[in-house]
Amino acid sequence: MLDLRRFTGREMRLTDKLIEFNWGFLLLLVLIASIGFAMLYSVAEGSFSPWAYRQALRFGVGVCILLIVAMIDLRLWMRLAYPLYGVALAMLVAVEIVGFTGMGAQRWLNLGFVQVQPSEVMKVTLLMALARYFHGLTLEEVSRLRNLVIPVLLIAVPVGLVVLQPDLGTAILLVASGAILFFAAGLRWRYFILSGIIVLATVPVVWSRLHDYQKNRVFTFLDPERDPLGAGYHILQSKIALGAGGVFGKGFMEGTQSQLNFLPEKHTDFIFTMLGEELGLVGGLVLLVLYFIVLMFSLNVAMQCRNQFGRLLAIGVSMTFFLYVFINSAMVMGLLPVVGVPLPLVSYGGTAMLSLMFALGLLMSVYIHRNVEISRGPSAFW
Incomplete structure (x- = not known):
C-alpha cells in the first residue's frame, strides 16, 4: 500500500492511482451487477435479449466511466461541482420545454x-x-441562517422542476440526500426540528395538490386490497411472489408469478421481488449483504478522508446508495408506498446505471485522494 501522505493529488502518477485503486470494490460491483444480468435473463425467459445484454453493455461503459472518474484529481471535481450542477439544472429545464413523455x-x-x-x-x-x-464553511458558519440560503436553493430549484414532471419519488430522494449533507456538514438540530414542524404543517396543502394516482399509492399502501385489480395489483402480486419463494426459492427461471407475467415491472422496479421468488429468502439476503458491504466500504472512505469536500461527497454517495436499496426493497415488501426507485446495479435502466457508476467513481476518487488536503475558501474553487 502506498503512503499517500507524501503525495498531493496532482503529484500522484497514474500508475500510483491504479495501484491504490480498490479492485476488490470493483469486483463487488461486478458481482451485484451479475445478479441483475441473471434476473434480466430470466425475465426474458432464457434470452439475453432485450434486457440482459443491453444492461451488460451499459455496465461495461459504466465501469469505464468509474475508472476514468476515479483517476481524476479530487480537486478538479470540486472545481467542476458548480458547472456540472448547472448543466444538470439546464437539462431539467429543457425537459419542461422539449422533453418527451413516457x-x-x-x-x-x-x-x-x-x-x-x-x-x-x-x-x-x-x-x-x-x-x-x-467545504468552504467552518462548523460555526454552517448553522448561520444567511449561509443556509444558497444550499436550500440548490435543493429547492431542482426539486420543484422534478415535481412538475411529475416524479414525487425522485423529488423526495433529492430532499433526503440534501438533508443528509446538511446533517453531515454539522447543521444544528434545531433547524431539523423546525423543518420537521414546517413539513407537518404543509401536509394538508401538499396532499390537496397531489395527482390522483399519487393519492392512490398512499391509499394502496394503507390498504392494498381496496383495489386488488387496480392500484393495489402491483403490491399484492409482489407479496404473493415473495411469499411463494420461501426460504430457498422456486429455482432459477421457475417463478410462477414472474414467468407467467402476473408480476408487473419485473425488470425494473420489482426485480427484487422476482429474485425473491426464484432464489428465495437466501438469495435476497445474499444481495442485501453485498449491498451492505458496499455501504460499509463507502462510509469507511468518508471516515478516512482528510478533506471536507471528499468526506461530504463520500457520505452523500453512500447514503444515497442506501436510500435506493432501502426504498426499493421496502417498497416491494409493502413497507413503503410504491414509487419509481430502481434497485442499484440490478434494475434495468440506462441513465440510472451510468449516473450511479459516475457517483461510485467519485467515491473511488475520494478513496484514492483521501490524504490530499484541500484548502477552504474561494481560492480552492478558482
Whole structure:
C-alpha cells in the first residue's frame, strides 16, 4: 500500500492511482451487477435479449466511466461541482420545454443518440454542489441562517422542476440526500426540528395538490386490497411472489408469478421481488449483504478522508446508495408506498446505471485522494 501522505493529488502518477485503486470494490460491483444480468435473463425467459445484454453493455461503459472518474484529481471535481450542477439544472429545464413523455410523465430528453433522464444526473451533481459549498464553511458558519440560503436553493430549484414532471419519488430522494449533507456538514438540530414542524404543517396543502394516482399509492399502501385489480395489483402480486419463494426459492427461471407475467415491472422496479421468488429468502439476503458491504466500504472512505469536500461527497454517495436499496426493497415488501426507485446495479435502466457508476467513481476518487488536503475558501474553487 502506498503512503499517500507524501503525495498531493496532482503529484500522484497514474500508475500510483491504479495501484491504490480498490479492485476488490470493483469486483463487488461486478458481482451485484451479475445478479441483475441473471434476473434480466430470466425475465426474458432464457434470452439475453432485450434486457440482459443491453444492461451488460451499459455496465461495461459504466465501469469505464468509474475508472476514468476515479483517476481524476479530487480537486478538479470540486472545481467542476458548480458547472456540472448547472448543466444538470439546464437539462431539467429543457425537459419542461422539449422533453418527451413516457409512462405518463415527462422526464426524458432525446439527445438523438441516447435518451437521458436528467433527474438521475441531478442526484449526483446536487451532492457535488452541496459538498463544494459546505467545504468552504467552518462548523460555526454552517448553522448561520444567511449561509443556509444558497444550499436550500440548490435543493429547492431542482426539486420543484422534478415535481412538475411529475416524479414525487425522485423529488423526495433529492430532499433526503440534501438533508443528509446538511446533517453531515454539522447543521444544528434545531433547524431539523423546525423543518420537521414546517413539513407537518404543509401536509394538508401538499396532499390537496397531489395527482390522483399519487393519492392512490398512499391509499394502496394503507390498504392494498381496496383495489386488488387496480392500484393495489402491483403490491399484492409482489407479496404473493415473495411469499411463494420461501426460504430457498422456486429455482432459477421457475417463478410462477414472474414467468407467467402476473408480476408487473419485473425488470425494473420489482426485480427484487422476482429474485425473491426464484432464489428465495437466501438469495435476497445474499444481495442485501453485498449491498451492505458496499455501504460499509463507502462510509469507511468518508471516515478516512482528510478533506471536507471528499468526506461530504463520500457520505452523500453512500447514503444515497442506501436510500435506493432501502426504498426499493421496502417498497416491494409493502413497507413503503410504491414509487419509481430502481434497485442499484440490478434494475434495468440506462441513465440510472451510468449516473450511479459516475457517483461510485467519485467515491473511488475520494478513496484514492483521501490524504490530499484541500484548502477552504474561494481560492480552492478558482
